[in-house]
Amino acid sequence: MNNLPPSNPLRHVDEWDDYVASRYQEGKAASDFRKYDPQAHPGVAEFYQLNHAHQTVAFVQGKKQQYLAFEKGKKSIWGAAEFLNVLVDDSDPDTDVSQIEHLMQTSEAIRKDGHPRWFVLTGFLHDLGKVLCLYNEPQWAVVGDTFPVGCAYSDQIVYHEYFAMNPDSKVPDYQTLYGIYEPNCGLDKVHLSWGHDEYIYHVVKNYLPEEAHYMLRYHSFYPAHRHGAYQHLMSKHDEKMFEWVRKFNPYDLYSKGAARPNVLELKPYYEDLFAEFFPAQLAW
Numbered sequence: 001m002n003n004l005p006p007s008n009p010l011r012h013v014d015e016w017d018d019y020v021a022s023r024y025q026e027g028k029a030a031s032d033f034r035k036y037d038p039q040a041h042p043g044v045a046e047f048y049q050l051n052h053a054h055q056t057v058a059f060v061q062g063k064k065q066q067y068l069a070f071e072k073g074k075k076s077i078w079g080a081a082e083f084l085n086v087l088v089d090d091s092d093p094d095t096d097v098s099q100i101e102h103l104m105q106t107s108e109a110i111r112k113d114g115h116p117r118w119f120v121l122t123g124f125l126h127d128l129g130k131v132l133c134l135y136n137e138p139q140w141a142v143v144g145d146t147f148p149v150g151c152a153y154s155d156q157i158v159y160h161e162y163f164a165m166n167p168d169s170k171v172p173d174y175q176t177l178y179g180i181y182e183p184n185c186g187l188d189k190v191h192l193s194w195g196h197d198e199y200i201y202h203v204v205k206n207y208l209p210e211e212a213h214y215m216l217r218y219h220s221f222y223p224a225h226r227h228g229a230y231q232h233l234m235s236k237h238d239e240k241m242f243e244w245v246r247k248f249n250p251y252d253l254y255s256k257g258a259a260r261p262n263v264l265e266l267k268p269y270y271e272d273l274f275a276e277f278f279p280a281q282l283a284w
């Protein structure tokens with residue numbers, strides 16, 4: 001692949017999250033979602049070039065084989081959150097909230113709105129899959145808007161034009177509307193681009209209700225939950241459950257401005273919450 005940018009063009013993986021939040025900031029027209037401030041997010045276009053060029057059917061299948069064998073050791077939820085906290089933002093160490101703080105800002109906003117405990121817990125868990133960065137995965141294989149591989153790319157995917165660099169775009173079987181899938185087969189049968197959503201979903205799925213599965217697995221699937229794309233692959237059940245993905249999304253996008261949570265003070269509440277749903281250790 002020629003002329004691709006260096007492997008990690010974002011200053012930090014959270015720059016992608018900040019960019020998405022700016023894309024959907026309140027008052028911005030839905031049609032403006034592709035516009036962004038290159039000054040504020042200089043690595044974003046380069047990041048999407050890599051993501052769209054490298055997320056192929058074969059890549060996704062390979063990552064599933066590699067990570068869904070859960071050979072990265074056993075860790076508690078809190079242990080994983082502390083591990084993730086190693087991921088500090090070098091560019092701005094004083095003003096950016098830590099990873100645990102982002103998880104807690106999300107979950108605390110959910111708690112304040114009086115949602116059930118599994119929903120609060122899901123808020124805390126949602127970005128734990130970013131530990132993939134610490135397994136040396138490049139940014140484009142951890143974050144980014146997710147999209148189905150093995151079928152035509154929707155023009156509702158941001159930086160859609162960069163798919164021209166994806167080798168799958170030259171595979172005719174992968175470029176029909178349904179590609180390798182059956183009409184309305186259900187998203188469980190569809191391979192989305194690999195990243196932190198799919199990984200955390202598989203780590204915790206046995207312990208949480210189905211609503212949480214959808215929130216975790218599809219929280220970066222913006223083409224579908226924000227733009228209504230890929231309904232031809234979704235089942236009726238998916239469509240119903242996406243209500244929960246949409247319910248979750250504002251807590252992810254808009255809780256960053258909230259006051260910094262007092263992590264040590266809140267820790268006992270979260271330890272109780274983890275113990276209610278999970279064994280002491282999970283396989284990662």
Ligand code: FE
Nearest residue numbers: 126127219220
């Ligand atoms: Fe996320």
Ligand code: FE
Nearest residue numbers: 017126127252
């Ligand atoms: Fe998040």
